Amino acid sequence: MKVSLLTPNIERRLNTLININDRKGMHTELKSPTITISREYGCEAYPLANALKVKLDKATGNDWQIFDKELIKKISSDKHLSENFLSHIGDSSRFMDFMASFSKGGRTHSEAYQMMTEYIMKVAMQGNAIIVGRGAALSTQELENCHHFRIEAPFTARVESIAKRLNLSYDEAKDKVVNSQTEREKFIKDFYGKDIGDIKYYNAIFNGEKMDVEMMADIICTLIENKKELALAA
Numbered sequence: 001m002k003v004s005l006l007t008p009n010i011e012r013r014l015n016t017l018i019n020i021n022d023r024k025g026m027h028t029e030l031k032s033p034t035i036t037i038s039r040e041y042g043c044e045a046y047p048l049a050n051a052l053k054v055k056l057d058k059a060t061g062n063d064w065q066i067f068d069k070e071l072i073k074k075i076s077s078d079k080h081l082s083e084n085f086l087s088h089i090g091d092s093s094r095f096m097d098f099m100a101s102f103s104k105g106g107r108t109h110s111e112a113y114q115m116m117t118e119y120i121m122k123v124a125m126q127g128n129a130i131i132v133g134r135g136a137a138l139s140t141q142e143l144e145n146c147h148h149f150r151i152e153a154p155f156t157a158r159v160e161s162i163a164k165r166l167n168l169s170y171d172e173a174k175d176k177v178v179n180s181q182t183e184r185e186k187f188i189k190d191f192y193g194k195d196i197g198d199i200k201y202y203n204a205i206f207n208g209e210k211m212d213v214e215m216m217a218d219i220i221c222t223l224i225e226n227k228k229e230l231a232l233a234a
Helices: 008-018 046-060 069-079 083-087 093-100 109-126 155-166 170-192 213-226
Strands: 034-039 065-067 129-132 146-152 204-207
Touching: 034 046, 034 109, 046 065, 046 129, 046 213, 109 129, 146 213, 155 170, 204 213
Parallel strands: 034 129, 034 146, 065 129, 146 204
Antiparallel strands: none
């Protein structure tokens, strides 16, 4: 595996964050905002993250970073864990934990997720970050600079979306949505003891079937700007 799997900008940013010592009184040190995007299985969060980046880069004059697959690549490189393993944390975890036990230095899903959570916390504290999925809405809930948003949609819409994206039959997509949503929610529930779909953890929840990404991105920017946390570009 290559030493660096990230673009230079993200690589420098993460290396700085990972080397930061644990802070005391971190609430008083937080500056720039961080946005987390959660979604029901079958909803797409990456288009929203990309739309947000464009708007926030322009509005603030700063370079906002999206942390999703790049975060997994960085953790994989640092911790010598499979990217596939990290990408599927929460999916059929008992079986994968059983298989991991046969490999030298094998990690369970919970152990790997704990590592991921530590990276997410440090990224979130730095600000100017958009973190997609990975339970970030729960792990960063106590950070005052974090704003949390979730995308949901009717079951049928999510099934049709998965069928189209993965080239599956409706019935195959239906089973995948049900099983994947159940497994991931159970994993998060077991890890945090919380329901990631609970409205109390979010600034807003969007209906992905009725709202396009530009509309959602505009609302998010307005909500954060109204809290006077965006340093707008001149």
